[in-house]
Amino acid sequence: MAAILAAVSTEAMATEPRPRVLLIEDDLETANEIVGDLGERGYQLVHEANGQEGLIKARQKEFALLIIDRMLPGLDGLSILQTLRNEGIHVPVLVLSALDDVDDRVRGLKAGGDDYLGKPFAFMELAARVEALLRRPLKSRETILRVGPLELDLIERKVRRGERVIELLPREFKLLEYLMRRPGQVVTRVMLLDDVWNYRFLAATNLVDVHIGKLRRKIDGPDELPMIQSVRGAGFLLGPPD
């Protein structure tokens, strides 16, 4: 639930300074909701309603993340994004848009966005995306990923939990690798479908749950503490057993 997400976030915040996030969004109601929600999750939000002003603020390079709406007065979101990228500013950007359309998504990502979220969205989804962007997956050269007692060997394609060797199907291996690169981080169903299966559309409601369920039965033995948790209304999270 939200409590877990908040707990994870605060835990992360405790060690690092509160990340500053710039929100460029002209709809005041949406902006207030986002500021409120992300504020509760421990982010420091700065809001700008106008595209031009937003660009000026974004250039100050004091933000860890930008959330930019597509449709803006003054200067539209994609232009801001392109201008920033052309100026060599590579801060992560999450593009928001009411035009929930794949073409738009592609355009948003092409313009230099790191992620794209169509309105209306669940705040859980937004929070998960923001966190994912701020904590980019480990791109270490390590060939063995470790979370708690769980160990995944990318070369040997073998997984062990403690001493127990776990046999995984290739698709389960891929899913676990994705989760292990984002330990303690909530990943949503849409993120999993998109990143693990290249599937960009609405899917059957329980499709991801079935996959996670299968994986969970192999990872979390009957007498072991669970490592894969469901975050209600948001997605899943893999972390060391409590």
Added chain:
Amino acid sequence: MPLPWLGQTRWLRFGLYPDFKKAGLELFRTTTFRLTAHFAAAFAFLALFLFAFIYWQTAGVETRRMEYELEHDAAAIALESKSDLSEVVRLAVASRSHRIDYLALFSANGTLISGNLDRLSRDLPADGVAHRIEATSPGEDNLRHDVVLMVCRLLVDGRFLVIGRSLDSVDNLRSVVLHALGLGLAPAVLLALAAGVALSRQALEQVKAVRLTAERIVQGHLSERLPSRGRGDEFDRLADSMNYMLDEIERLLEETKNVTDNIAHDLRTPLTRVRSRLERARQTAQTHAELQEMVDRAIVALDQTLRIITALLRIGQIERGVRRPSFQAVDLQTVVGEIGDLFEPVAEEKEIEFTVRTEKVSLIPGDRDLLSELLANLVENALKFTPCGGRVRLTLETEAGSVAVRVIDNGPGIAPEEREAVLRRFYRSDKSRHIEGCGLGLSLVEAIAKLHAFRLHIGDAQPGCIFSLICMPERSQDS
């Protein structure tokens, strides 16, 4: 007098007179009539030209024949003995030979010796050759002026012999030709015009029928169709095309109406649920956890509503063909493999035997994301309707030059009369009413298939259902 007056009153009373007048004008404005008038004019011109040519040719031949005869006669008369000549001339004039109208003998100084000409024309050279010349001769009452052919010969003794012939016969020929022209041309033109009027009237009637039907359709009688007389002519074919168009428009309107009704209904149901849940939460929730639980359920129902709206927008977007420019060569084997991989656990969960069989096939021009969505919908659909313990197969193969993707299940199948209906938005068969879904999956499948110009076919797997998707592979650029 009273009769036409009565008649006119009756026409006026029934409002027919203005119509008749209008109809008359309309007749002259029709294309058929104009064409007929042009045709009649062309015909008349051709006839005139033809007759003129015949006259010109015949008159020429006739004149030359007369010239020859005249020259010949002049030579023959000149050969008569000199003393007898004046007597010959006198007798000849008296006997009025049909070949010679004028005959005269003049002395060397030009005085008339004998014959029916009063003087020797200065325009006439004495060369024994026929010339066309105006002659005056003493007629019964006064002098006759006439255009004649004349030959003058200088005789050995210095006298002049002149013979001539009237061109009346050539004139007669002209009047005969003109007469024939008048007799033949006038009826022909009249006939052409009459035919034009008749044809125009017939065409007008057809057009009128079309116009009246169109007016009735405009008034809202959408099931009206244009009359087709079964002759297979242009009008029938036009009527057939228009009727086909009307069928399509009627179907689309009906579909739009149904869809609008269904959208309203399908959105109202979950929204009503949300409303009642929230209301109940507000009234009955005792603890924060209870409230959260109820709000969560309301959010689930709202998400369902949003999914329906998103799916509808997507179908609309795909149907408008917005995405065609992003077509690329797609390897269906990979896509089918991925979809199989994605759904295998779902099948396992439901204890459905799920097999995926693919082979290497040609690349297909298409949108990869949409194609995987299409396949996912078909597979999801099959898994949803196949009971536990059933079987679902996903196959990809090359078949007679095209690539065929099939999803075959052994579920309840789709009745033949429902196979078209299941592709409609929000359609739910009685069998599927208890199964969760928004009734848009197959509409999305159809929209994507249409965008790619794939053929989508629903068949019977006895028992169960086969969805076949026939795709045409990409042709190589140089062929």
